Amino acid sequence: MFECDNCSKQFVSTDELERVFPDIPDLAQRLDPGGIVPAGECTDCGTLVYPVGVTMPGMFHVTLSLWYADQRVKDLLTCATEGDVRYWCKIVEFRYPTTVEASSVQFPHIELPFMKGGGFKLADVEGEQEFIRPWVTRDTLATGLQVMAVKYPKHFHDFQMENEDAETGDVFLQCCVLDEIVFG
Numbered sequence: 217m218f219e220c221d222n223c224s225k226q227f228v229s230t231d232e233l234e235r236v237f238p239d240i241p242d243l244a245q246r247l248d249p250g251g252i253v254p255a256g257e258c259t260d261c262g263t264l265v266y267p268v269g270v271t272m273p274g275m276f277h278v279t280l281s282l283w284y285a286d287q288r289v290k291d292l293l294t295c296a297t298e299g300d301v302r303y304w305c306k307i308v309e310f311r312y313p314t315t316v317e318a319s320s321v322q323f324p325h326i327e328l329p330f331m332k333g334g335g336f337k338l339a340d341v342e343g344e345q346e347f348i349r350p351w352v353t354r355d356t357l358a359t360g361l362q363v364m365a366v367k368y369p370k371h372f373h374d375f376q377m378e379n380e381d382a383e384t385g386d387v388f389l390q391c392c393v394l395d396e397i398v399f400g
């Protein structure tokens with residue numbers, strides 16, 4: 217049994233849902249850290265639907281909370297920006313924190329998102345597509361990590377194992393600004 221968090225509409229199976237986990241728009245922003253994983257979206261009101269009462273027969277469920285040092289995410293961002301992501305995006309603007317001299321930042325495409333108030337803006341190479349989160353900031357990186365963990369567990373596993381490469385970085389950056397793999 218599944219129940220809508222808002223209108224309490226009940227669903228016997230996820231077959232009755234139009235959108236089923238993890239195919240839920242803006243999933244990363246709608247999840248509570250460490251919370252129960254939703255089954256999908258309510259067909260009446262669009263709110264997340266959660267399993268109630270029963271458990272999955274023959275299955276154990278574990279929700280993990282993971283923490284990564286800034287440096288690990290910096291490594292991942294470096295994989296992206298120093299790999300070949302230029303086939304789908306380019307940096308169009310840098311935003312420096314007001315307290316920081318631009319000349320003191322050696323690698324703005326890596327360092328700025330880790331500074332409070334800093335970041336850079338991405339656009340597609342033809343200038344045709346608006347990204348849903350064009351500014352790469354600390355918040356965007358956090359969202360991108362969560363999206364990658366939910367939607368692309370194989371790539372996230374490579375990051376966890378410190379086996380990330382240019383492809384992992386590419387996927388991560390697309391998760392950050394596009395919410396899914398669109399290019400490549």
Ligand SMILES: [Zn+2]
Pocket residue numbers: 220221222223224225258259260261262263
């Ligand atoms: Zn509902």
